[in-house]
Amino acid sequence: MNPIRHIEFSSDPQGGAFFPGLAKPVVIDMAALDSGEAARLQKLAEDVRFFDQPAVVGTPRPGAADYRYDVLTVDDGTKRHTVRALVPIEDPALRDLFDAVGRHVKAIRAAQRKAQAGGKTGE
Amino acid sequence: MCRHVQHHFNPIFCIVPPHVLDGIANNGTPKQRAAALRTKSADNTFRALRMSRQSPQGIPAQPVSPRPLAELKPMRTIYHARNQQNLPGEVIRLEGGEPVAGDDAANEAYEGLGATYTFFADVFGRDSIDDAGMQLDAVVHFGDDYNNAFWNSVQMVFGDGDGELFNRFTISLDVIGHELAHGVIEDEAQLQYLNQPGALNESLADVFGSMVRQYHRKESVKDATWLIGDGLFAGNVNGVALRSMKDPGSAFNDPVLGKDPQPKHMDDFVNTFSDNGGVHINSGIPNHAFYQVAMALGGYSWEKAGRIWYDALCDQRVRPNTGFVRFARITADIAGRRYGVGSKEQQAVRAGWAAVGIGVQAADL
Numbered sequence: 314m315n316p317i318r319h320i321e322f323s324s325d326p327q328g329g330a331f332f333p334g335l336a337k338p339v340v341i342d343m344a345a346l347d348s349g350e351a352a353r354l355q356k357l358a359e360d361v362r363f364f365d366q367p368a369v370v371g372t373p374r375p376g377a378a379d380y381r382y383d384v385l386t387v388d389d390g391t392k393r394h395t396v397r398a399l400v401p402i403e404d405p406a407l408r409d410l411f412d413a414v415g416r417h418v419k420a421i422r423a424a425q426r427k428a429q430a431g432g433k434t435g436e
Numbered sequence: 437m438c439r440h441v442q443h444h445f446n447p448i449f450c451i452v453p454p455h456v457l458d459g460i461a462n463n464g465t466p467k468q469r470a471a472a473l474r475t476k477s478a479d480n481t482f483r484a485l486r487m488s489r490q491s492p493q494g495i496p497a498q499p500v501s502p503r504p505l506a507e508l509k510p511m512r513t514i515y516h517a518r519n520q521q522n523l524p525g526e527v528i529r530l531e532g533g534e535p536v537a538g539d540d541a542a543n544e545a546y547e548g549l550g551a552t553y554t555f556f557a558d559v560f561g562r563d564s565i566d567d568a569g570m571q572l573d574a575v576v577h578f579g580d581d582y583n584n585a586f587w588n589s590v591q592m593v594f595g596d597g598d599g600e601l602f603n604r605f606t607i608s609l610d611v612i613g614h615e616l617a618h619g620v621i622e623d624e625a626q627l628q629y630l631n632q633p634g635a636l637n638e639s640l641a642d643v644f645g646s647m648v649r650q651y652h653r654k655e656s657v658k659d660a661t662w663l664i665g666d667g668l669f670a671g672n673v674n675g676v677a678l679r680s681m682k683d684p685g686s687a688f689n690d691p692v693l694g695k696d697p698q699p700k701h702m703d704d705f706v707n708t709f710s711d712n713g714g715v716h717i718n719s720g721i722p723n724h725a726f727y728q729v730a731m732a733l734g735g736y737s738w739e740k741a742g743r744i745w746y747d748a749l750c751d752q753r754v755r756p757n758t759g760f761v762r763f764a765r766i767t768a769d770i771a772g773r774r775y776g777v778g779s780k781e782q783q784a785v786r787a788g789w790a791a792v793g794i795g796v797q798a799a800d801l
Contacts, residue, residue: 328583328586333693376626412580419600423600
């Protein structure tokens with residue numbers, strides 16, 4: 314796998330409600346991460362052979378409801394692959410990758426809220 | 437369900453989900469395989485018996501549990517997932533056990549399951565999800581910062597929330613009622629979780645979830661908030677709840693979450709591939725119809741509007757692909773049979789559906 318350039322994360326369906334804001338993919342620019350964290354995400358993606366993963370991982374049982382699929386797209390400049398994974402994700406290695414990306418997504422959304430709040434204060 | 441298996445009772449398999457039984461049937465020792473196949477056979481036979489006893493066309497649903505109403509009581513088990521994603525986790529509270537010290541989620545789940553069981557038992561004479569005393573299992577502290585609660589067809593699973601957008605998902609009784617109602621809906625109607633049948637499935641879970649809370653608090657239709665999931669948002673989110681049955685589309689408007697997308701009229705029905713075809717979006721339409729009917733009839737929602745909706749859910753004419761119009765016609769027909777053709781109850785049902793753009797004519801019934 315070449316060095317990853319971007320990772321996109323979203324959820325669909327999102328679980329017990331639909332939030333338009335959370336349906337929009339959050340893009341992680343690997344160049345903007347510190348080198349240690351970028352290397353960690355790179356290794357997690359390589360360990361799980363992300364580009365060899367099926368497009369959909371996991372199927373809800375009949376009768377299940379309010380379940381969530383997390384959607385991850387990895388782009389290394391030459392390849393781009395998307396995996397939709399039913400939560401809970403059974404493969405521990407794949408779960409580790411989604412969890413690590415999820416922590417970045419949480420931080421990005423918190424920063425987004427802070428920026429919005431700052432914008433309002435300045436108005 | 438297991439207590440109906442008289443001839444091949446096997447306590448080990450009573451709480452084992454079907455997919456595990458399949459695995460044992462395929463890969464176990466000869467003795468294990470034989471036991472698993474007997475259990476599956478008994479389970480399927482019992483389910484067929486239940487199907488044959490479903491409420492036929494237009495006849496109000498009757499309880500099928502052999503236990504007298506006075507003896508109905510829940511069998512709850514609460515599991516702790518230790519913030520992992522392995523189900524079900526460790527047992528931390530059993531039926532009748534003491535509250536778990538310092539664990540609000542575990543105790544809210546226990547009490548919420550009890551309140552939901554009590555609602556269905558007291559109001560409809562229903563003995564748990566399957567009307568046959570099914571054990572109620574809930575898993576709390578699922579995952580790391582997990583923002584969801586779901587029904588996986590075996591148990592209810594609750595995340596702690598990330599503290600940024602959501603609080604713990606056990607905080608809202610109507611959410612617990614909603615998840616358990618999905619089990620009831622699957623048991624009775626097997627509504628597809630896609631497009632209009634999926635939105636009807638979601639709406640029914642909201643309707644019964646809301647009534648669980650109203651019944652627990654003994655709230656009249658005028659006193660009820662008609663919100664689903666209030667208290668669930670973390671403090672800095674601009675919103676009051678996941679959904680509003682009174683005013684769909686008004687529950688939240690937040691920089692991160694976006695604006696509540698629920699319509700309350702067929703004119704604004706959302707065609708989308710997201711969210712399994714908008715199951716959590718278009719559910720606003722039948723949700724608002726129920727609200728309109730309940731408000732028109734007054735008093736307590738579960739006494740008339742809820743009874744009509746429950747009878748409709750149990751009616752054989754509700755099929756896995758049933759959409760809004762078919763369900764509306766069934767509710768109007770049931771209102772006529774239960775309270776009289778042209779009664780104020782039937783008129784209220786027709787008016788409630790008309791308010792969301794779904795006409796039910798006398799010729800349709």
